[in-house]
Amino acid sequence: MRFDMLFQAIRFPALALAALMLAGCGEDAPEQEADAGRDAIPVFAETVTAEELAEPVTGTGTIAAHKTTPLGPRVDGIIEEIFVRVGDRVKEGQPLFRTRDAEWKLKVAELENQVKLAEADVRNAQKTFNRSSELHEKGFVSSGNLDDARRGRDAANARLGMAKAQLASAQQMLDDCVVTAPFDGVITARDVDEGKFMATRMGGMGGPGGVLEIMKIDIVAAIVNVPEVYLSKFEVGTKATIYIDSIDRSYESYVAIINDRVDHVTRSVEIRLPIRNEDYEVKPGLFARVEVHPRARHVLTLPRTALLGTEAARYVFTSDAGKAKRVNIAVRQIDATRVEVLDGLKEGDNALTGPNLPLLVEGMPVRIELRPGQVDVTAASNPDSGTATR
Structure with a gap:
């Protein structure tokens, strides 16, 4: 009896404690979840x-003229007169300088007279052949004499041709004493003055050299080097913008030439982009920055x-x-x-x-x-x- 009473006394408090613990755990679960959210x-x-994405490819380079030509004499002789100065803008065919031409004027006059003599010989030889031909038909001149007359006529014609060729050559040399502009451009250098003897061949007295330099700059080009890693990003015709800081201007352009040779030292490739320059504002030699705009x-x-x-x-x-x-x-x-x-x-x-x-x-x-x-x-x-x- 005592044992049963003791068991009941212990059992009921234990059950109550367990119930309280379970109730407490149920109330703390949402709080623990909230604490976990706050700990994140x-x-x-x-x-x-x-x-x-359209990424521009950038590069730097130099403005170059469309054409650059050093002009020297076409015939040996003393530079007698220079008609232009550095900075002058010239037109195609305009006289630029002249080599002394007195010798060639005399040569042309001499050869003109030789041509006249040759023409007279041709006329006489033709008359002789015509007479011989008529007499040969009548039986008064042998075939051998007729052949001689024919050879004389042909030789006279050949001498006339040679005289005319020599005259044309001398006339060309006389014309070449005056050097003209090969294209519209601007004079950018003058290397000699009047009175200097200039030769057209190596080893000639005075040596080879130039009198003037002419540039065609109504169209110029930006010659730019860009890293080779960008080579696949553009092609001929790709649009670009050229910035010239020295004149504070930019120009819309395009890739006109891609050089097939890649510089193995700098690992860069050369491209060329044209600029229309009718007012000659862009000067060859200026520094240029370029942005090439590949397709997005x-x-x-x-x-x-x-x-x-x-x-x-x-x-x-x-x-x-x-x-x-x-x-x-x-x-x-x-x-x-x-x-x-x-x-x-x-x-x-x-x-x-x-x-x-x-x-x-x-x-x-x-x-x-x-x-x-x-x-x-x-x-x-x-x-x-x-x-x-x-």
Whole structure:
């Protein structure tokens, strides 16, 4: 009896204590869940977006004339007169300088008389042949005499041809004593003055050389070197902008020539871009900056603030069911704020950012918050990304 009473006395308090403990556990469960939410690391999220990217290819170079020609004498002799000065703008065919021509004038006069003599010999030889031919038909002249008359006529014609050729050559040399502009341009150098003997052949007295230099600059070209790694990004016809700082102007142009030779020392390729220059404002030799504008391409972009790791091993954190997940990615720099995502993420994926980003480790609870004014694209695109708060 005593044992039963003792058992009852112990059993009822134990049951009451167990009930109280169970009741207490049921009340603490929501509080523990709330504490777990408060322990999650607050972060922001950036979305991988698709856009068209047009990256200009830049290079520097020098303005060059369309044509540059040093002009020397065409015949040996003393430079007697120079008609232009440096800076003069000239037209095609305009006389520029003259070599002394007195000798060639005399030569032309002599050969003109030789041509007249040869023409007279041809007339006499033709008359002789005509008479011989008539007499041969009547039987008064032998065939041998007729052949002699024919040979005399032919020889006279040959001598006339030679005399005319010599006259034409001398006349050309006389004409060449005056050097004219080969094209419209501007005189950019004058190397000698009147009175200097100039030769047209190596080893001649005075040696070879130029009297004037003429440039054609109504069209000029920017000769620019760009890194070879950009060679695939443009082609002939690709639009470009040329900046010439010294005259504070820019010109719209295009790639007209791509040199097939790549400089193996600088690892650059030469391109040429034309500029219309009717007013001659752009001078050959000026420094030029060029931006070549390749066609836009479709890329995935992400703010640089989401990147972690080194240049050789980049990674980001994403949110997977409210926990941080490390994702290795490959990127390429676009500018100071964005990178191009090459591998690891797709359009619409979210990468975590924010001041707490360096604290994250794999599996850590995260809570994605919105910046002021930010749209809650995270919850819409990824319902398991965590808790979003406004």
